[in-house]
Amino acid sequence: MPSNDLLPSEQPVQLLDQTGSRVVGAAGDFPSDDAMLRAHEALVVGRRINEQAYALVRQGRLAVYPSSYGQEACEVAAALVMGDRDWLFPTYRDVVSIIGRGVDPVETLTLLKGDWHCGYDPVEHRVAPQTTPLATQLIHAVGVAHAATLRGEDTVVMAMCGDGATSEGDFHEALNFAAVFKAPVVFFVQNNEYAISVPLARQSVAPSLAHKGIGYGMPGERVDGNDIAALLSVLGAAVDSARSGGGPQLVEAHTYRMQAHTNADDATRYRQDDEVEKWQDRDPLLRSEAYLRSRDLLTDERTSEIAAAAEAVATAMRDGLMVDVEPDHADLFTHVYAAPTPQLREQQAFLADELSREEAR
């Protein structure tokens, strides 16, 4: 491939401008009306998930929540461009993507509720456990993709991370491995301008994060991360290319973390409110709604159907998370090894005895 083809476009790909109008002369396939409607519905649901999770944190039902508020277009597009047999490798921030892949919201939130580490079956859903140690999951994604190639499957792997995570060594090893083995992986970086308090400028002085692809012989592309049409187009093309043997791609979405890193973070210590306000107008939901309305695709009836669907997900989350799951102490020991060591059996019996004596008291 000529090396220039590996470079991203000068500006992030945009198909819809901030007012929801189509950008004249934009490259890339514009999604069908149907795809846009589906995506908009997913955006509304995604926003509702973020709002509900925020409320649940305040009620003490979730231990912590790293919100994707404002980044829903990235979350939704990543899930929508994937096929049934594809794998998703999400981070702690990608709850909306995981639910978008069909995982039950309550199972998805088990980790953040604090009941167990991973609450869903990764194999059943082809969604890896949400990963907190930054960038470490990206190299697993390459392994899963390479195994698919070896087994003759046409699986594509969507590997997600943030802008900060691109500084970790594992990010670079993953890109290089993927390129060398021509693994069908789409590396999807949500550049939301911050890694907790640290702005992008402290992570990288490259022209863009997407420029990191060329060093590994991999095409990089950048896309407006608040433009659902552009995301569907760019990520969709990357998935198609990977599936048809074109190897891995790096996609950087330019977006913004509208809320603090998590509920435990105080963003006023490191950024100004007016910076956040500037991004209000770029809200991905405003854009998709304006576009669909301008084309008379979003009837009032459809709008209320969508609102009802979002409400149903929120209700399921609320009801599910209000249930106090009685923790089973045996869980502590059952899954450390295929068969517990003699020491673990002893420790399990010790705890059981302790608890029964407590109960008898």
Added chain:
Amino acid sequence: MAEHEKITMAQAFNQALRDAMAADESVLMFGEDVGALGGVFRVTDGLTAEFGDARCFDTPLAESGIVGMAVGLAMNGMRPVVEMQFDAFAYPAFEQIVSHVAKMRNRTRGALTMPITIRVPYAGGIGGVEHHCDSSEAYYVHTPGLTVVAPATVADAYTLMREAIASPDPVVVLEPKKLYWSKDEVDLDEAQPGIGRAVVRREGTDATLIAYGTSVPIALEAADAAAAEGRSLQVVDVRSLVPFDDETVCAAVRSTGRAVVVAEAPGFASVSSEIVARVTERCFHHLAAPVRRVTGFDIPYPPPKLEHLHLPSVDRILDAVDTLQWDDV
């Protein structure tokens, strides 16, 4: 005693960093979110404002890079202090710590030294989700060349951090997250025993509880509870895991003839097993019963809803004390 303001352990660490940076221009503080934010636990609060971005700064997000750069800075006259944001997020730096930080002096027959302080907020009891509550001390203490301290009091937080930064060798400072907001009225100028010294926190005559870091307050609580039941428990705070103060710990155990080691890390091949071995080797003829341990189970750190079952508790300590063959007396 003069009146002193109550400060938190996090503030004591902060003051130690501040004073060390003021005293020596070669002291640098860097890591993830240590600048404008002041660290996720606010331990570096205000340091960038006071000393500038050249002295206290955020780095790109890469722990191996952070420690690797500290090695180079130390090779060229600096005294780096680095923050690993959480225990489990220090693992990407493991190669740099084990292969270079710990070995450089030895490899070069002392020509290159590593006066580096590696700050590691460690352990659990804070309701943290996975990878935020590891007790990783065994990895460090098993690596010759590293000094490892685990302060448990506000005063020790200050003293041991100052000593760590002043040390000619690399020091891992295990900062007990659970105790960051514990408060005490302390005179920071008052000299505390330094690195390498254990301290008897509470006198007692019947048995000795040996603890460090997050487990010290629980051991003290257990001693209070035991006193109410008429049993006098002595509490030793190990403070310095490497070098280990055999003298103080063993003198304490000999004085009571019974001992329980308390630590929240998994017990297998751990600091607690090392302590039992050392005490048994040195105090065997003074012991009325085998030395017991109350530790975390040999499992990955549990999720928030289950952690209370894993962590050493007052009851578990008292149960262990009860098994120390009192009938034979």
